[in-house]
Each structure stands twice: as C-alpha cells, then as structure tokens.
Amino acid sequence: SAVISQKPSRDICQRGTSLTIQCQVDSQVTMMFWYRQQPGQSLTLIATANQGSEATYESGFVIDKFPISRPNLTFSTLTVSNMSPEDSSIYLCSATGGFDQPQHFGDGTRLSIL
Amino acid sequence: AQSVTQLDSQVPVFEEAPVELRCNYSSSVSVYLFWYVQYPNQGLQLLLKYLSGSTLVKGINGFEAEFNKSQTSFHLRKPSVHISDTAEYFCAVSDPAGGSYIPTFGRGTSLIVHP
Numbered sequence: 001s002a003v004i005s006q007k008p009s010r011d012i013c014q015r016g017t018s019l020t021i022q023c024q025v026d027s028q029v030t031m032m033f034w035y036r037q038q039p040g041q042s043l044t045l046i047a048t049a050n051q052g053s054e055a056t057y058e059s060g061f062v063i064d065k066f067p068i069s070r071p072n073l074t075f076s077t078l079t080v081s082n083m084s085p086e087d088s089s090i091y092l093c094s095a096t097g098g099f100d101q102p103q104h105f106g107d108g109t110r111l112s113i114l
Numbered sequence: 115a116q117s118v119t120q121l122d123s124q125v126p127v128f129e130e131a132p133v134e135l136r137c138n139y140s141s142s143v144s145v146y147l148f149w150y151v152q153y154p155n156q157g158l159q160l161l162l163k164y165l166s167g168s169t170l171v172k173g174i175n176g177f178e179a180e181f182n183k184s185q186t187s188f189h190l191r192k193p194s195v196h197i198s199d200t201a202e203y204f205c206a207v208s209d210p211a212g213g214s215y216i217p218t219f220g221r222g223t224s225l226i227v228h229p
Contacts, residue, residue: 004157033216042204042221043158092157099208099215100146100165105157 002027006093006106013083013113020079021109023093028073033103034066035092043092049076083113116140116209120220128228129197135190135223137205147188148206148217149179158204164188175199200227 003026013019023032032049047055047068055068070076080087090110094103117140127133139145146165150158162173169181179190188205202224206217 006157040222040224043219045216048216094157099210102148102150102160102163103158103217105150105159107155107157110155 001102002029002095002097002104004093004095004104004106006109008109009107010110011112013111015084015113017083018079018081019083019111020077021091021093023076023078023095023106025074025095025104029095029104030073030097032070032076032093032095034068034076034078035094037090037092037108039090046078046091049078080111083111085113088112116145116207116212116214116218118205118207118218118220120203120205120223122223123221124224124226126226126228127195130194132193133191133195133199133225135203135205135225137188137190137220139186139188139205139207144209144211146208146210146217147179147181148208149173149177149188149190150204150206150219151175152202152204152222154201161190161203195225195227197227197229199225201225 005024007022034046035043045058046061047057049068049070051070067079090108092108093106096103119138148163149161152158162171164171164181172178177192202222204222205220208217
C-alpha cells in the first residue's frame with residue numbers, strides 16, 4: 001500500500017497570508033485528492049488533483065482560494081490563500097490507484113489562523 | 115449523488131464488550147463500501163472494503179462488516195473491543211455505476227472504549 005508524507009503537520013498562520021501544503025506518495029498513483037476536515041466532523045472533498053492539468057474543484061471551492069498543483073504522479077501541493085480564521089481546519093491529502101481501491105491518507109495538516 | 119448516514123455520533127462501550135457501528139447509504143444498484151479508522155492526529159486508514167462477492171467482509175484488528183443490499187446498510191462489528199480501538203470510524207460509499215466514482219464519507223462515529 002502507498003505511504004503518503006504530508007508537510008507541514010501543523011502550522012499557525014496570520015490572517016491574510018498563504019500556506020502551501022505538500023503531499024508526497026512513495027509510489028505512482030492514479031488519483032490524488034485534497035480534503036478538509038473540521039474538528040469532530042467528516043471529510044469534505046476540496047478537489048481532485050489532476051496530473052499536468054487544472055484540478056477539478058467541488059462545489060464551494062475555487063482555484064483562486066485553493067490553488068492545487070500536481071506536476072507528476074507522486075506529488076501534489078495545496079495552497080490555502082489569503083487565509084482567514086474560517087480556514088482553520090485539518091487538511092488531508094489522499095491517493096488511490098483506482099475507484100475500486102481504498103484511499104491512502106496522509107496524517108494531515110492542522111492549520112490555525114490567528 | 116450518494117449519501118451516507120452514520121446515525122451514531124458517539125458510541126461508548128466497555129472493554130471486551132461487543133460493538134456495532136451503523137452505516138446506511140442511499141440506494142443504488144451496485145456500490146463500493148469502505149470503513150476507515152482515524153486515530154488522534156493521524157490520517158484515515160482502511161479497516162475493510164466491500165466490492166462484490168461475499169456479504170461478510172473481514173478486516174484488520176478483528177473488525178468485520180456485513181453488506182445488506184435490501185437494507186442498504188454496511189454495519190461494522192467487533193465481538194470484543196480493546197482500549198486501543200478508541201478512535202473515529204468513517205463509513206464511505208462510492209457508486210461507480212451511478213457516476214459517483216469518488217467515495218462519499220459519513221460524518222463519523224466516535225468509538226470510546228472504557229476500561
């Protein structure tokens with residue numbers, strides 16, 4: 001199974017700044033996703049990271065706020081732009097080899113905005 | 115679009131007692147079903163999955179789940195829990211035949227095992 005390294009594990013940021021989260025997979029995977037998880041709540045899909053093209057965003061999430069890159073099959077970044085306290089959350093990266101296969105998750109980035 | 119309902123937000127249980135965590139999904143012809151566990155400060159990891167075949171699925175750490183098509187349920191069970199099973203459990207469903215390739219997650223059930 002794939003091992004996912006996500007960095008940073010946590011950060012405290014000032015409002016109005018931006019933070020880029022990195023996700024590295026130890027093997028080539030077909031799909032990579034970015035989720036947001038509010039404390040004590042379920043996962044909300046932000047977008048599917050597409051290799052070499054623009055990410056596919058879910059309703060309520062836009063590229064200007066959450067730009068995503070995926071330059072190859074094993075690496076992706078999510079940027080949280082112009083942060084506000086409402087962006088305080090856990091951000092999770094996941095990857096899978098196919099829709100009939102389980103997703104593998106990173107340990108998450110715990111983000112707090114002051 | 116698929117929806118997933120985990121009716122119990124929190125399930126307290128004593129150590130060595132049996133437990134069942136409930137998961138229901140909206141109806142479809144064929145679905146893929148998953149249970150994940152999330153320990154504090156970690157990401158989710160797969161407990162078990164159902165794609166097709168036998169309706170009773172065995173997973174890691176002594177967990178099992180039963181797919182019930184008529185009741186559109188996929189409840190998770192363990193006959194005897196340990197303190198270390200205290201965690202958040204998520205049910206997830208995808209519906210490739212219906213176009214929902216990416217799994218939809220339930221809101222999670224917090225399993226709290228007391229000594």
